[in-house]
Amino acid sequence: MSEQPAPGAPSYGRAGPSPAAPRGAGNGGPGTGTPIGGPLLEVVDLDVRYGEARALWDVSLTVRAGETVCVVGPNGAGKSTLVNAVAGIHRAAGGRIRVAGVDTTAMPGHRVCAHGVAIVPEGRRIFPRMTVLDNLLVGAYRLPARRRHRTGLDTVYRLFPRLAERTGQLAGSLSGGEQQMLAIGRALMARPSLLLLDEPSLGLAPVLVDEVYDAITRVAADGVSVLVVEQDVERALAIADRAFLLTEGRVTASGPAAELRDSAEVRRTILGL
Numbered sequence: 001m002s003e004q005p006a007p008g009a010p011s012y013g014r015a016g017p018s019p020a021a022p023r024g025a026g027n028g029g030p031g032t033g034t035p036i037g038g039p040l041l042e043v044v045d046l047d048v049r050y051g052e053a054r055a056l057w058d059v060s061l062t063v064r065a066g067e068t069v070c071v072v073g074p075n076g077a078g079k080s081t082l083v084n085a086v087a088g089i090h091r092a093a094g095g096r097i098r099v100a101g102v103d104t105t106a107m108p109g110h111r112v113c114a115h116g117v118a119i120v121p122e123g124r125r126i127f128p129r130m131t132v133l134d135n136l137l138v139g140a141y142r143l144p145a146r147r148r149h150r151t152g153l154d155t156v157y158r159l160f161p162r163l164a165e166r167t168g169q170l171a172g173s174l175s176g177g178e179q180q181m182l183a184i185g186r187a188l189m190a191r192p193s194l195l196l197l198d199e200p201s202l203g204l205a206p207v208l209v210d211e212v213y214d215a216i217t218r219v220a221a222d223g224v225s226v227l228v229v230e231q232d233v234e235r236a237l238a239i240a241d242r243a244f245l246l247t248e249g250r251v252t253a254s255g256p257a258a259e260l261r262d263s264a265e266v267r268r269t270i271l272g273l
């Protein structure tokens, strides 16, 4: 099987807040003008179980190249299960997962990563006793990225200048927001074509959530496809082209992000309105 080549040196734009751009009409990235291509991630009728308990029921979704897609849903809906299955961390019991046309359903995580998928896990999972630099280098273990890790580091440090200032510091001493930046930076070191983000806003003050989401927008503007799962519906819908509502392991609504934002079902299911 041929592995997808890593994208060429990305820039992820410059640090600092960028003005909110209007959503495209479905043919552009998240307000960034990124052209949307063919399907990059195809999830078809995915079933995932924990022993006898079923967590996902026939979940189908697509992320096209250059697209930002969000999955929103309440506690326990199956959001983490979905991204972990896509990343090859949790095995599917049924259905298919394809990345760039290649069936990754049965691939272990490291091969899915080599195929261009990187995950920023729920709760960040950085290595607290390692330095910022060493945490980032862990993300570059995929061979082509390792060879070019210098460029990868420059790119991540440009995206998150605060990490550059703290390169020799132990990751455990960083603030929550900085740890989230580090987790995103570590994932980007693998030069993914698809970035999976599991609740990047979790436990962060609103100003830091702004910063993290601004960075995600810049990564997407550079052509990386993004699948973000969130309980913070407003944030995720604001940057997404399309959205899915996951309720008790099933997709119960989907459509352009703007439509889901106004959907009574989303408001009732997640916001309790």
Ligand SMILES: Nc1ncnc2c1ncn2[C@@H]1O[C@H](COP(=O)(O)OP(=O)(O)OP(=O)(O)O)[C@@H](O)[C@H]1O
Binding pocket: 050, 053, 054, 055, 073, 074, 075, 076, 077, 078, 079, 080, 081, 082, 122, 231
């Ligand atoms: N390791 C596990 N063993 C057994 N059941 C699990 C396990 N992990 C998750 N589950 C169950 O699977 C379902 C989906 O959980 P999941 O963590 O994917 O939801 P989530 O949408 O990510 O929730 P949250 O918003 O709290 O992060 C829940 O019913 C949960 O209790």
Ligand SMILES: [Mg+2]
Binding pocket: 079, 080, 081, 122, 198, 199
């Ligand atoms: Mg979760």
